Amino acid sequence: MTKKKIIRITTVSGxxxxxxxGQMGYVSPHFDVxxxxxxxxxxxxxxxxxxxxxxxxxxxxxxKITPLKDLIAVYxxxxxxxxxxxxxxxxxxxxxxxLGMLAxxxxxxxxxxxxxxxxxxxxxxxxxxxxxxxxxxxxxxxxTKIYPNSYxxxxxxxxxxxxxxxxLKIIGxxxxxxxxxTHFDRKHFSETxxxxxxxxxxxxxxxxxxxxxxxxxxxKGINELISAFDALNKKHDNLKLLLVGGYExxxxxxxxxTTTIIxxxxxxxxTGWADDVRPYYTISNxxxxxxxxxxxxxxxxxxxxxxxxxxxxxxxGCNEVITQDENGFIIPxxxxxxxxxxxxxxxxxxxxxxxxxxxxxxIVIKKYEQKFVWKSILEEYNQL
Numbered sequence: 001m002t003k004k005k006i007i008r009i010t011t012v013s014g015x016x017x018x019x020x021x022g023q024m025g026y027v028s029p030h031f032d033v034x035x036x037x038x039x040x041x042x043x044x045x046x047x048x049x050x051x052x053x054x055x056x057x058x059x060x061x062x063x064k065i066t067p068l069k070d071l072i073a074v075y076x077x078x079x080x081x082x083x084x085x086x087x088x089x090x091x092x093x094x095x096x097x098x099l100g101m102l103a104x105x106x107x108x109x110x111x112x113x114x115x116x117x118x119x120x121x122x123x124x125x126x127x128x129x130x131x132x133x134x135x136x137x138x139x140x141x142x143x144t145k146i147y148p149n150s151y152x153x154x155x156x157x158x159x160x161x162x163x164x165x166x167x168l169k170i171i172g173x174x175x176x177x178x179x180x181x182t183h184f185d186r187k188h189f190s191e192t193x194x195x196x197x198x199x200x201x202x203x204x205x206x207x208x209x210x211x212x213x214x215x216x217x218x219x220k221g222i223n224e225l226i227s228a229f230d231a232l233n234k235k236h237d238n239l240k241l242l243l244v245g246g247y248e249x250x251x252x253x254x255x256x257x258t259t260t261i262i263x264x265x266x267x268x269x270x271t272g273w274a275d276d277v278r279p280y281y282t283i284s285n286x287x288x289x290x291x292x293x294x295x296x297x298x299x300x301x302x303x304x305x306x307x308x309x310x311x312x313x314x315x316x317g318c319n320e321v322i323t324q325d326e327n328g329f330i331i332p333x334x335x336x337x338x339x340x341x342x343x344x345x346x347x348x349x350x351x352x353x354x355x356x357x358x359x360x361x362x363i364v365i366k367k368y369e370q371k372f373v374w375k376s377i378l379e380e381y382n383q384l
Contacts, residue, residue: 152316
């Protein structure tokens with residue numbers, strides 16, 4: 001019996017190989033999976049084909065609004081869909097969602113699915129916000145099913161009246177790909193390995209280490225984090241802040257004063273982008289993640305699986321993984337003082353952190369284990 005085809009689309013290949021890693025391979029024994037993304041110079045799509053047994057195609061797509069290039073991309077996607085005749089087209093990321101759903105609607109693909117992992121419009125204002133809402137409405141109108149990856153995102157969509165309630169569904173308990181808790185387990189790293197990493201970054205064993213993992217941009221709350229940490233560090237000198245990630249200076253730059261503090265404070269340690277973030281969690285005491293908006297935050301799930309307590313903002317996704325005083329602390333977004341107070345509270349009250357970390361791991365194993373999320377997605381496909 002010939003397997004039915006599924007086309008999975010993301011704007012950039014890194015979303016397929018990192019954010020959705022393993023999911024295509026789990027589905028491919030049951031469906032003929034084709035992935036589509038923009039070209040890259042790292043050979044990610046070729047590696048994906050080998051590692052997960054899927055076919056990949058390249059269609060250039062931009063993350064910005066580029067009308068002519070967007071129309072060309074829609075046409076190319078349409079041509080592929082008419083040729084391949086998929087049973088399902090499933091898109092992730094905002095631009096791939098709009099282009100993919102529009103092309104699938106024109107090609108009359110019967111099942112047009114889009115997963116929402118974040119809404120840029122949450123932080124937008126004025127004309128930009130109206131434009132983003134309009135684009136989202138086009139995406140959702142073309143789709144037959146919309147999957148917000150958190151309950152908070154679903155609430156926002158309903159409040160903004162962007163999509164009909166009948167189109168919305170949460171798969172599992174939320175999250176686009178879950179968390180592999182066998183991979184994200186601090187037991188994989190010996191104390192000797194941790195000491196080597198501490199030595200590399202001049203971290204002493206008695207230092208209290210906060211870690212941030214992600215893009216170093218305004219929307220992740222980096223301006224507030226750097227300001228709060230710098231002030232706290234002047235009061236408590238045995239503190240370190242690990243920044244694990246890269247900048248996006250053209251898309252979302254930091255304040256000049258933030259950059260100055262990062263460059264001048266020796267206790268703020270930049271590691272750059274890391275393919276494996278687990279070692280950094282093992283030498284840290286707590287995650288500081290003051291993001292303005294998320295879909296469902298992989299970083300918070302990773303930190304929980306690695307038995308860390310977390311400070312997060314009261315936004316969708318984050319406040320679904322973290323429960324106040326149980327496995328972390330929830331603060332208002334864009335509130336530098338609240339972040340400072342939460343960080344100081346942890347530094348001064350370290351005795352409960354280990355229990356919080358253990359509870360964090362228990363929660364993600366129970367609710368967000370990767371195989372559970374994959375199984376839920378496959379069941380959804382089969383129902384269609």
